[in-house]
Every structure is written in C-alpha cells, then in structure tokens.
Amino acid sequence: MTPAIAVSHLNFHYPDADHPALQDVSFEVGAGEWVAIIGHNGSGKSTLAKNLNGLLAPDSGVVDIAGMTLAEETVWAIRAKVGIVFQNPDNQFVGATVADDVAFGLENRGIPRAEMLVRVQEALEAVEMSDFASREPARLSGGQKQRVAIAGIIAQRPDIIILDEATSMLDPAGRTEIIRLIQQLRATTQLTVLSITHDIDEAAKADRVILLNDGQIKTTGTPAEIFAYGPELLALGLDVPYPEKLKAALTARGVAMPQTYLDEEGLVAYLWTLHSTM
Amino acid sequence: MNKLLLGRYLPGDSWLHKLDPRTKLMASFYYIAIIFLANNWQSYLMMFVATMIMVAASKIRLGFFMRGVRPMLWLILFTVALQVFFTKGGAVYWSWGWLAITQYGLTNGAFIFMRFVLIIFVSTLLTLTTPPLALADAVESLLHPLRKIGVPVTELALVLQIALRFVPTLMDQTTKIMNAQRARGVDFGSGNLFQQMKAVVPLLIPLFVDSFGIAEDLATAMDARGYQGGDGRTKYRILQYHPRDVYAGGWMVILTLGLVFLRA
Numbered sequence: 162m163t164p165a166i167a168v169s170h171l172n173f174h175y176p177d178a179d180h181p182a183l184q185d186v187s188f189e190v191g192a193g194e195w196v197a198i199i200g201h202n203g204s205g206k207s208t209l210a211k212n213l214n215g216l217l218a219p220d221s222g223v224v225d226i227a228g229m230t231l232a233e234e235t236v237w238a239i240r241a242k243v244g245i246v247f248q249n250p251d252n253q254f255v256g257a258t259v260a261d262d263v264a265f266g267l268e269n270r271g272i273p274r275a276e277m278l279v280r281v282q283e284a285l286e287a288v289e290m291s292d293f294a295s296r297e298p299a300r301l302s303g304g305q306k307q308r309v310a311i312a313g314i315i316a317q318r319p320d321i322i323i324l325d326e327a328t329s330m331l332d333p334a335g336r337t338e339i340i341r342l343i344q345q346l347r348a349t350t351q352l353t354v355l356s357i358t359h360d361i362d363e364a365a366k367a368d369r370v371i372l373l374n375d376g377q378i379k380t381t382g383t384p385a386e387i388f389a390y391g392p393e394l395l396a397l398g399l400d401v402p403y404p405e406k407l408k409a410a411l412t413a414r415g416v417a418m419p420q421t422y423l424d425e426e427g428l429v430a431y432l433w434t435l436h437s438t439m
Numbered sequence: 440m441n442k443l444l445l446g447r448y449l450p451g452d453s454w455l456h457k458l459d460p461r462t463k464l465m466a467s468f469y470y471i472a473i474i475f476l477a478n479n480w481q482s483y484l485m486m487f488v489a490t491m492i493m494v495a496a497s498k499i500r501l502g503f504f505m506r507g508v509r510p511m512l513w514l515i516l517f518t519v520a521l522q523v524f525f526t527k528g529g530a531v532y533w534s535w536g537w538l539a540i541t542q543y544g545l546t547n548g549a550f551i552f553m554r555f556v557l558i559i560f561v562s563t564l565l566t567l568t569t570p571p572l573a574l575a576d577a578v579e580s581l582l583h584p585l586r587k588i589g590v591p592v593t594e595l596a597l598v599l600q601i602a603l604r605f606v607p608t609l610m611d612q613t614t615k616i617m618n619a620q621r622a623r624g625v626d627f628g629s630g631n632l633f634q635q636m637k638a639v640v641p642l643l644i645p646l647f648v649d650s651f652g653i654a655e656d657l658a659t660a661m662d663a664r665g666y667q668g669g670d671g672r673t674k675y676r677i678l679q680y681h682p683r684d685v686y687a688g689g690w691m692v693i694l695t696l697g698l699v700f701l702r703a
Contacts, residue, residue, distance in 0.1 A: 252656035264675035
C-alpha cells in the first residue's frame, strides 16, 4: 500500500535565514495513521507542513502525497488531498458565515452547487455545527471556528488532514473539543492525521511521534517510547506529560516504576496495585 | 465597540426584507432618479405617500429613518437656505440688499427639502432591510456583464466580502490594543483635540501591522484551500428572483406613470 505521505531527504532554507529550516528530513506516514510532529518553537514544524502541500517549495528532496510527487503540475491536485488547519482561528475564516466558509474550498474547485449543498451539510454535521450554519464568525468561540475550519477541509474529502498547531490558541476546553473531534472523525473515516504541536497531551493521542529539533528529525517512536526520554525532552525545550513527570519524581524517591509510558489512567492503576495487598 | 453596526442592517422578515437585494438596489437608484421628475405639490405629495407606504411595508419604526436624516441636517439646511434666498420670482415677502425671500424661493426651498428627505429615507430603507453581504452579492451580480470588458468583478466581490467579514475581527483587535495601551497609561478621549489625536497614534500603528499579519495568514489559508482566482469557481450563495420582485418593479412603473401624469 502506498503511504499517505512519503518525504525523502527534504531540505529547506528561508532566503534570509542563517540556518536551514529543514535538513535532510525523511519520514513516512501510512494511510489512516495519526502521526504527531513535536519540537520546540522554531524547530521547523510549521515549515515542514507548508512543504507538504506546496505552500513552500523545497530546495531539494522529494515529497510524495498518496503516490503523487509534489511538483508544479500536481500542486492543485495535492492541495485537494491535503487539508491544513492553521493556528489562528480568525485568520483562516474566509466566508462571511459558517456555511460560506465551509463552501469556500468547494467553490475554488468548481464543484456544482447541488453537490456543494450536500457536502456542506454533511461536513457541518460531522463537526456538530449544523445549528450554526448561518452564524457569522464573530459570534463563534475559538474552538467552534476551528471546527468550522475542519468542516471546510472534510467537505473537500481529503485523504490527509494536517493540524498546524490548530489547538495552540484555544482554551483547554476548546483543545479537548478539537482532539475529541479528530478521534471521532478517524473512527468513521480513513483520514490520515498529521498533527504538528507542542501540546504534549495532543501528541500522546497519536499512533506515532516524530521529534523534530533544529530542522532535523531527532527520533521517532510511539508516544510511550518518546516520553520515556523524559529529561532529554525537557532539555530540548519540550514538556513532558504530567504522569511522566510524576513517574520520574517517584523513581527519584526510590519507588520502582515501569519503564514504559503510562497515561493518567494507567498510572493510577499502577499506583494503586503497588499499594494494594490483595 | 461592538455597537457600531455596519450598514445599520435590522434583521426582520417583512416583504421588503425578503426582496432580492438586486431588486432593492436597482429600485432605490431608480427611485432616486425619478424623484427629480417631481416639480409641483401634487407630484411631491404622491412621492411622499409612496415613500411612507414603503416605510410601513418594512415594519421598521420611523425613528430609525429620522436618525438617518440627522447627520445630513446641516447640508440640507444650507441647500434649502441657498434656494430660499437666491431664487427670484413671484411675490416678494422680505428683502435686504441683494437677499430676498420670494414666493418661488420658498416653494423651491420646500421642494428641495422634500427631495432630500425622500432620498435619505429610501437609501436608509435599503441599508436597513438588506444585509451588507447581500448588497455585495447584488453589486457583483449586477456588474457581472463588465467581466466581458476585463473588469475582475468576481475578485472585487471577494475582496469586498472579505473586507466585510474582517470588520468585526479588526474591531476586536482595536479593543484589545486600546486596553493594552490603557494599561500602559494612554488616556483615550480626554484632553484637547491635538492630545486626542496623539493618543490615537499608538493605536493605529499596531493595528496597521496586525492587519498585514492577518492578510498574510489569510492568503496562506486561501492558497491551501485551493484558491486560484476567478474563472473556474462555482458559487455557493446564489440570488434568485421571485414573483415579489416583479411586483416591486410594477410598483416603480406605477410611480413613474403617476409622476408623468401629475407633474406640471
């Protein structure tokens, strides 16, 4: 099966920057996989996202999206397959109302109106925003605006959705709302998700994590493997999930802890069995 | 800041609210043109009654229309005064040097006043019953034939639509910057005119820089969603004429005939 995203030896250098933004980046994302890319500010995460759909052209290297090689001729076909949700909920809302915004991408592709009406309705239902179809963006919360942005993307029936720090400007409630929505969408469709984030809890939900540092892939692995690095992550300017911090603190106090990553529930289960005499 | 409503649109479900925005736009221009046909008491009276019928049909309180007249009051009074003092003819009621109030002057002044008020009422009626976005759609649709001579109508319409969409966003931004500057001790709205103008500078510059940031983000987002410019695009929002639009046209024809019949 062809991978959803295959990047090999990608290099990118901003014209007026001292250091290259991306150096020899190679990775693959399988169809239907959820991969998180983490890294500190300026590690090249967002630059990588923009290289995947031709918003930026790589200096060298090959980007394959669902079997198509990114080039001048394929860029529009690839943009139809890759949707990006950006960071700022306000600055990506083009339409005057929710429904208009969802339709924007479809209008761009010249989809007939009859089909547009169906797809907009479906997309709004998928993100639970049908009741807001005629609302103006000014009357929506940040989380709702990001949901509309996601609806605008799924209306185009893409294969891949990239969340480019899509939750970083939201309050905690909005953040969980969006993550839950992505999990829900993945349960019903074959969507490949690439989430670029420095929210460690978002990364913990992914199937696989790629750690980017100064434009290079430092390491990749399952969330459990990555978070097991603990102190090294902190040295790279990244946070560690709370259960992992607690684990490290307990280990330091001489409590025997497992080496694998535990989420909050797993940790609670481990801790109580530790003390249980049953 | 949020009280500043763009276009002063009042949501409603009256007959006038439901009219196609193109009909309303064209009819308003047409109405303003035919008012100039009125030239005696009878024709002005007819136009006045017709306007009041339309105002009643909108189910909007008369007070909103009066508010439309207020900002124009000085211009109206100035024009009326010019007419009153400088039109010669008929009986002379009062004179002082080269100034004179004559019979013709008074009637002309009254007609001009009437014309102003009616024009303001009708344009207010248009903006009160039509959302700005619908007006933008109407302009796009009506200007569409200009594409043939190379005017980028769809692009201009998109620019207009995005401008309308970002008004509230920029307002929020302004409030945020104002609060940030207040926290640093800037005092808006006090002091003399010069001091107040100076207080606006630290507001405008960040706002200006911000709007460029927004524009860049927006352009990236539009690009990512496959925007390639005008021609191959389809439209989600479309305008459709209904029988009521024909009735509105008929109403305009009746008014025109009435004017032609009544005018001197």
